[in-house]
Amino acid sequence: MTRRAATLAFDAAEGLLAVLATSRPLAALAAAGALGRARNQLSRHWPSPHEVLVLFPELAPPAAARVAARIGGLEARNRLAAELLRRAGLPPLRSLLGPLPAGFAAFRPPFILGTFHAGAVHALGPALERLPAQVLAFRHGPLFAAEPGLRVETTEGDEQRRAAAFQRALAHLEDGGCVAMALDVAPGPAIQVPCLGRTLTLARGPFALARLAGAPLVPLLARWRRGGVEVLVGEPLAVGTAPDAEGALAAAAARWLEDYLRASPAELGLGLLRALLGSGLTRVDGRR
Amino acid sequence: MRAGGGVEEGVRELVRARAPRAAEHAELADALPLGSGGLGLDSIALVELLLDCERRFGMPAATTLLAGEPLTVGRLVEHLRAAAPR
Numbered sequence: 001m002t003r004r005a006a007t008l009a010f011d012a013a014e015g016l017l018a019v020l021a022t023s024r025p026l027a028a029l030a031a032a033g034a035l036g037r038a039r040n041q042l043s044r045h046w047p048s049p050h051e052v053l054v055l056f057p058e059l060a061p062p063a064a065a066r067v068a069a070r071i072g073g074l075e076a077r078n079r080l081a082a083e084l085l086r087r088a089g090l091p092p093l094r095s096l097l098g099p100l101p102a103g104f105a106a107f108r109p110p111f112i113l114g115t116f117h118a119g120a121v122h123a124l125g126p127a128l129e130r131l132p133a134q135v136l137a138f139r140h141g142p143l144f145a146a147e148p149g150l151r152v153e154t155t156e157g158d159e160q161r162r163a164a165a166f167q168r169a170l171a172h173l174e175d176g177g178c179v180a181m182a183l184d185v186a187p188g189p190a191i192q193v194p195c196l197g198r199t200l201t202l203a204r205g206p207f208a209l210a211r212l213a214g215a216p217l218v219p220l221l222a223r224w225r226r227g228g229v230e231v232l233v234g235e236p237l238a239v240g241t242a243p244d245a246e247g248a249l250a251a252a253a254a255r256w257l258e259d260y261l262r263a264s265p266a267e268l269g270l271g272l273l274r275a276l277l278g279s280g281l282t283r284v285d286g287r288r
Numbered sequence: 289m290r291a292g293g294g295v296e297e298g299v300r301e302l303v304r305a306r307a308p309r310a311a312e313h314a315e316l317a318d319a320l321p322l323g324s325g326g327l328g329l330d331s332i333a334l335v336e337l338l339l340d341c342e343r344r345f346g347m348p349a350a351t352t353l354l355a356g357e358p359l360t361v362g363r364l365v366e367h368l369r370a371a372a373p374r
Contacts, residue, residue, distance in 0.1 A: 001369065046303070092312045109374075148345045158323070158324065159323045159324060159329070159330050159356055160323050160330045160334065160358060160359060163323075163331040163332075163334035163335050163354050164332035164351065164354035164355060165331075166331050166332060166335050167335050167338070167351060167354060168351070170335065171351075188330055188332070189330045189331065189332050204332060205331070205332060212335075212336075212339070
């Protein structure tokens, strides 16, 4: 089979799974994972073992190939989850969410939940619905309806639209709410921090929000597990008062991500992997 | 034509402090946009400027200021003058 024919066959299978996913999300996502691993092993590209080794040089080549295949599976699941979210919203994903970690419900707002494009990033919505707080979530991409405790807004638009969103987020925190967003999508002002020996570009907004509201940042990730989705939270990261408080907080968030990925390299999303590989090397002191 | 009063000078002083590109303008005209196409303030700097105005003039910046047309020096001055206690 030629590469082109294989690509068309995989795309067609993904399309069928997207139809199946609205009624049987768990089975469809498991099949998507298997399909993604197969696609990776056939193409050796989605990502390649070499790309994995650049970021995780401590891995032996066979282990890097296994991680690459699992990242291929993760990518396929996430593509399906994003499509599911677009077609049917949160309901199919709600059934996949397992028990939340004990610490998750204990956080008292105001705080900022910051996530990354790692693990099951598109399946976090139902977890945000279960927080005992009013949550304002920002998303770069199609929006979806949620339970009354969760409001979802876009981060897209020019700087004035983003400023208006930032102003609402600040007011929401000042009213005792919780704001959630991905840290590694930077449509506006950005901060660069070291991560996995490369340079990670993070949105400056969440860190500026933390500084202006005096609210801690809680790192958050989800991961696909056999029975569904598991949520992980880090300890709250407090914002300091030093002149570069935002940069220090961003570096702390990136360290949290790096620690997690060193322990679980197959949780690195393909887009984030490619962004890190394209970023150039970071010197030991964090400068490029 | 320029909006007038003490608010006007105060706003211009705050804008100059926030916007490095303001140094390129001998006078900050009312029609000058604060964001792209003008002083180039990014989304965070725009909000910080409104917070500066809140602190200086003791009145909250309306959320409507950031909706619709590009925010200019003149619109910000007019808004604060209209909101000032008489």
